[in-house]
Amino acid sequence: MAMSRKNFLKILGLGFLSTGAGKGLSKPAASLEKAKAEASKLKITGVDIYAFDIPLIEPFKISIGTVYAANDVLVMIHTDAGVVGLGEACPFAPITGETQEMNLAAAKGLREIVLGKSPLAIESLVHGFGPFLHSNPSAVAAFDTALYDILGKVAGLPLYRLFGGDKPSFGTDITTDLDEPEKMAAKAAEFVGRGFDTIKIKVGQGQEIDLRRLEAIRQAIGYERKIRIDANQGWTPPLAIDTLKKMEKFQVQFVEQPVLASDLAGLKAVHAASPIPVMADEALFYPADALKLIKAEACAYFNIKLMKAGGLLNMMKIAHLADAANMLCMVGCMIDSRLGLTAAAHVVASNRNIVFADLDGHNSHTIDPVVGGMLFEKGQITVPELPGIGADVDPAFLKKLKKI
Ligand SMILES: [Mg+2]
Numbered sequence: 001m002a003m004s005r006k007n008f009l010k011i012l013g014l015g016f017l018s019t020g021a022g023k024g025l026s027k028p029a030a031s032l033e034k035a036k037a038e039a040s041k042l043k044i045t046g047v048d049i050y051a052f053d054i055p056l057i058e059p060f061k062i063s064i065g066t067v068y069a070a071n072d073v074l075v076m077i078h079t080d081a082g083v084v085g086l087g088e089a090c091p092f093a094p095i096t097g098e099t100q101e102m103n104l105a106a107a108k109g110l111r112e113i114v115l116g117k118s119p120l121a122i123e124s125l126v127h128g129f130g131p132f133l134h135s136n137p138s139a140v141a142a143f144d145t146a147l148y149d150i151l152g153k154v155a156g157l158p159l160y161r162l163f164g165g166d167k168p169s170f171g172t173d174i175t176t177d178l179d180e181p182e183k184m185a186a187k188a189a190e191f192v193g194r195g196f197d198t199i200k201i202k203v204g205q206g207q208e209i210d211l212r213r214l215e216a217i218r219q220a221i222g223y224e225r226k227i228r229i230d231a232n233q234g235w236t237p238p239l240a241i242d243t244l245k246k247m248e249k250f251q252v253q254f255v256e257q258p259v260l261a262s263d264l265a266g267l268k269a270v271h272a273a274s275p276i277p278v279m280a281d282e283a284l285f286y287p288a289d290a291l292k293l294i295k296a297e298a299c300a301y302f303n304i305k306l307m308k309a310g311g312l313l314n315m316m317k318i319a320h321l322a323d324a325a326n327m328l329c330m331v332g333c334m335i336d337s338r339l340g341l342t343a344a345a346h347v348v349a350s351n352r353n354i355v356f357a358d359l360d361g362h363n364s365h366t367i368d369p370v371v372g373g374m375l376f377e378k379g380q381i382t383v384p385e386l387p388g389i390g391a392d393v394d395p396a397f398l399k400k401l402k403k404i
Pocket of ligand 1: 332
């Protein structure tokens, strides 16, 4: 179903945009008028909502919970011009407290907001999603993403180009979830064998076993590769400070969310005392959280996620707030398919202060139902040069999904 830019423009009647810069510029006024007229006609005519279930190779375990499948929601926004936008919600209960059932119910409410509206009025539509944001950020993310997908397709540009980005290819880590230290070390070695040079390690269960995890992994992969760790709120502030001091010798790039998301003072205390830089993750969902963390000087880095922020617009806002504060960011994920991951990857490709990426959610999936989309190879991600997100769901897989 992946479609070329030319075909999209043909469908839209915007083929004049594909005639090349030289020709297009000869009559700028006429072209702009036509583009404006075409764009103003666009209306949302329907929204398909699907339960989008993807089994995992094995349960994914972090310090605050275990998930057994990616029970996601797929949203397809239809327009009268025939352009369709896709978005994914990946509700990850241990982090956002959402379930698939909640997201499906919220999606029905969000559908009512967008029906009959212009898909290009993203600013006001996303503003209208506000009441759903705190209880269902992932459902909101699916709608926001689908709108941007339409915008990119109408413009005939990949999202990262629409955002003015210029790094379609960048490095990503790959994650070892919680397990016995030896098993995590074997997994890390396997990842290094696949070409990854940065390994993210889940910790946060207790000092003794967490230290053994890092020791086993460094023994298995040496010190040439980078490691970063994620405690997922598993430590108290004093335990975090003590443990991070003892972990310094393992050369850790940064630690994600060492303490409870709600403990801003604790995060700030760990950030001030830790020899390893601290990244806020669960403490950061929305732009307002970013502002609070910046004001409190509570961390060194941000981990921005599509499913926490509630879409690409909020992700961009957080990245811009961080940039204004001269802070670097990572873009992370839940256990999204390559649809959500590719949408998030466009944000990395568009912001120079997003220098870390953790976009490996699909690595735990038994199947990849996405066609097109980002390439994920040897620790490098490359976003597609296709209009919009540039990812689609395999029609054969879509046929099997239950429409709500
Ligand atoms: Mg994290």
